[in-house]
Amino acid sequence: MARPRVPLLSRERIRDAALALIDQHGLVAFSMRRLAQELGVQAASIYSHYATKDEVLDAVANRLVAEVDTRGFDQGWRQGLLVWARSYRDALVLHPNAVPLIASGTQRRDEFLAMANAVHGGLVAAGWPPRRATEISGAMKYLVIGAASTPFASGFADDVQVYLDRYPHLTQAHRLRADAARIDQESFELGLQSLIRGLEVSARDHDEVVTDPGTNFPM
Numbered sequence: 001m002a003r004p005r006v007p008l009l010s011r012e013r014i015r016d017a018a019l020a021l022i023d024q025h026g027l028v029a030f031s032m033r034r035l036a037q038e039l040g041v042q043a044a045s046i047y048s049h050y051a052t053k054d055e056v057l058d059a060v061a062n063r064l065v066a067e068v069d070t071r072g073f074d075q076g077w078r079q080g081l082l083v084w085a086r087s088y089r090d091a092l093v094l095h096p097n098a099v100p101l102i103a104s105g106t107q108r109r110d111e112f113l114a115m116a117n118a119v120h121g122g123l124v125a126a127g128w129p130p131r132r133a134t135e136i137s138g139a140m141k142y143l144v145i146g147a148a149s150t151p152f153a154s155g156f157a158d159d160v161q162v163y164l165d166r167y168p169h170l171t172q173a174h175r176l177r178a179d180a181a182r183i184d185q186e187s188f189e190l191g192l193q194s195l196i197r198g199l200e201v202s203a204r205d206h207d208e209v210v211t212d213p214g215t216n217f218p219m
Contacts (some may be wrong), residue, residue, distance in 0.1 A: 009041060011049050015059040019098065022060065026097045032056070061101050062111035067091040070115055073122025078196055080122045085140050085192050092148035099149040128203075139195060147188040153180035 017038050022030050032053050036043040050056045068091055072083030092099050106112035116137065123133035153176040160174040167173075176183060 009039065009045055009049060011059065014039065014046055014049055014056065015063055018056050019060050019063060019095065022097050022101075023095055024097075027100055030057075057101055058107070058109050060098060061104075062109050064091050064095060064098060064102060065109070065111040065115055068115055070118035070122065073118065073125070077123055077126035077128065080119070080126075081136070081140060081196060082192065084119060085144055088141075088144045089147050089188060092144065096148065099145060103145050103149070132202075136199065143188070143191050143195060147184070147191070151180060151184050152187055153177060153183035 014035070018030065018035055021035060021038055025034075030053075032043050032046060035056070036046055039046070046056070050059065067087065069083050069087040070080070073080030092102060106116055119137050119140075120130075120133050123136055124130055128136065156170075156173045156176045158174050158177045160171070163170040163173050
């Protein structure tokens with residue numbers, strides 16, 4: 001029997017094509033009809049794998065979150081947060097058009113729920129009260145989503161005339177765009193390290209017994 005001209009569809013192929021479309025055209029422009037055109041099939045063929053557009057988008061979200069590393073909590077809450085946040089941002093900066101999809105939250109997305117479970121469990125196991133662990137998770141997500149969706153340095157015009165005369169404190173701002181990747185990375189690291197140091201102070205001020213493996217005293 002001759003092979004079909006169009007490769008057989010799979011959930012993975014549909015999901016990956018959807019992510020590629022979102023990367024290229026943005027989330028607002030995404031549609032099942034456009035996805036079918038990209039795959040060279042009729043839309044009905046997609047619906048035999050995903051019942052709705054939302055299911056496709058959930059699969060895309062799960063695909064991105066599956067790349068996030070939560071294993072650092074085995075080495076303590078600090079390392080857990082560092083590894084989680086860095087890998088979370090790394091996964092999203094490659095797909096900025098998909099960040100709003102990730103920002104919409106866990107909902108019923110399996111990979112999202114697994115990530116949230118691992119982070120919350122890691123923090124509680126380290127001694128953080130459940131309510132504070134929830135707040136820490138939220139604060140870290142705000143930092144990551146903000147860093148991935150709103151790059152700072154590249155938002156400045158590279159024309160020095162924009163800033164001269166009217167904005168005397170921004171006369172070097174035209175140089176930021178050329179070094180945007182480094183500035184954005186270091187700015188994220190500054191926020192991340194500052195948040196963790198703030199949590200250390202918070203733990204002491206609130207008499208919360210929070211420990212890391214390898215230490216003999218509360219943090």
